[in-house]
Amino acid sequence: QKEVEQNSGPLSVPEGAIASLNCTYSDRGSQSFFWYRQYSGKSPELIMSIYSNGDKEDGRFTAQLNKASQYVSLLIRDSQPSDSATYLCAVIMGSASKIIFGSGTRLSIRP
Amino acid sequence: EAQVTQNPRYLITVTGKKLTVTCSQNMNHEYMSWYRQDPGLGLRQIYYSMNVEVTDKGDVPEGYKVSRKEKRNFPLILESPSPNQTSLYFCASSPGPAHEKLFFGSGTQLSVL
Numbered sequence: 001q002k003e004v005e006q007n008s009g010p011l012s013v014p015e016g017a018i019a020s021l022n023c024t025y026s027d028r029g030s031q032s033f034f035w036y037r038q039y040s041g042k043s044p045e046l047i048m049s050i051y052s053n054g055d056k057e058d059g060r061f062t063a064q065l066n067k068a069s070q071y072v073s074l075l076i077r078d079s080q081p082s083d084s085a086t087y088l089c090a091v092i093m094g095s096a097s098k099i100i101f102g103s104g105t106r107l108s109i110r111p
Numbered sequence: 112e113a114q115v116t117q118n119p120r121y122l123i124t125v126t127g128k129k130l131t132v133t134c135s136q137n138m139n140h141e142y143m144s145w146y147r148q149d150p151g152l153g154l155r156q157i158y159y160s161m162n163v164e165v166t167d168k169g170d171v172p173e174g175y176k177v178s179r180k181e182k183r184n185f186p187l188i189l190e191s192p193s194p195n196q197t198s199l200y201f202c203a204s205s206p207g208p209a210h211e212k213l214f215f216g217s218g219t220q221l222s223v224l
Contacts, residue, residue: 008151032211043201043215044154093208098169099210101146103153107223 004091006102013109019076021105023089026070031064033065033072033091038104039085048074079109113138117202117216124192125224132187132219134202142186142205144169144213147175147198154201160185161209192223 001028013019021035032051036044050056050063050072062075072091076083089102115136124130136143144159146169156169160179175195176188185204189196199220203213 004153034211036213043218044213045215046212049212090154097167099156100170101154103151 002102003093003100004102005091006087006089006105008103009106009108011105011107013065013079013107015079015081015109015111019079019083019107020088021076021087021107022071023073023091023102024071025089025091025100027091027093028067028070030067030091030093034090035061035062035063035072036075036088036090036101037085038088039109044088066085076107081109081111083107084109113202113214115199115202115214115216117152117219119219120217121220123222123224126193127191129147130189130192132189132200132202132221134187134216136185136204136214137183138204138206138214139182140204140206140214141182142207142209143220144180144203144205144210145175145185145187146157146201146203147196148201148218149198155189157200159209192221194223197221199221 002025005024027083033050037047038044048063050065060077064073086106088104118133145157146154155171158177160166202216208212
């Protein structure tokens with residue numbers, strides 16, 4: 001079992017709809033969770049961080065964390081073509097000694 | 112402009128020829144780290160540094176060396192590159208805590224023939 005798992009996609013969502021990206025992790029003691037966006041040929045950039053159970057909203061983005069079920073998700077409301085990218089989930093493992101990235105979900109917003 | 116600068120952007124080399132990829136940040140960050148990105152495997156951490164003269168292994172350190180003699184610089188050294196080190200490499204820095212809120216450089220595409 002991978003330590004951080006994401007569906008590789010591609011996930012195709014119509015413009016204006018909600019895109020839902022999911023990530024599961026194996027280390028129950030993990031405390032810090034991040035979503036990075038990576039455009040093709042570019043470097044990753046941080047878009048959301050979340051540390052406690054529940055929802056965290058920032059503009060059109062909402063991160064959701066459920067530690068009991070060991071998953072973290074990212075919702076993108078009113079999806080735009082500029083949201084087309086690969087989204088990487090990252091988890092700092094319980095001991096805080098390492099960070100593990102998922103392999104990423106490719107999101108495509110169709111007009 | 113706050114940034115993490117990697118050089119070179121592209122590098123083609125041959126097996127066994129030592130190379131160094133440089134990384135520099137101008138944000139006075141204490142934490143710096145190196146990653147490689149391979150299709151289907153995502154980003155994997157190679158080494159990280161919490162401060163000057165403090166370095167630790169990440170998930171895939173074999174075949175790599177690093178040094179942190181100055182706060183702003185964190186070069187990645189491949190003493191004897193092999194074809195399985197062909198990959199896209201990213202340097203990142205962070206104001207801390209460790210591993211959090213990473214600022215990435217633009218990447219170095221390395222090909223080892």
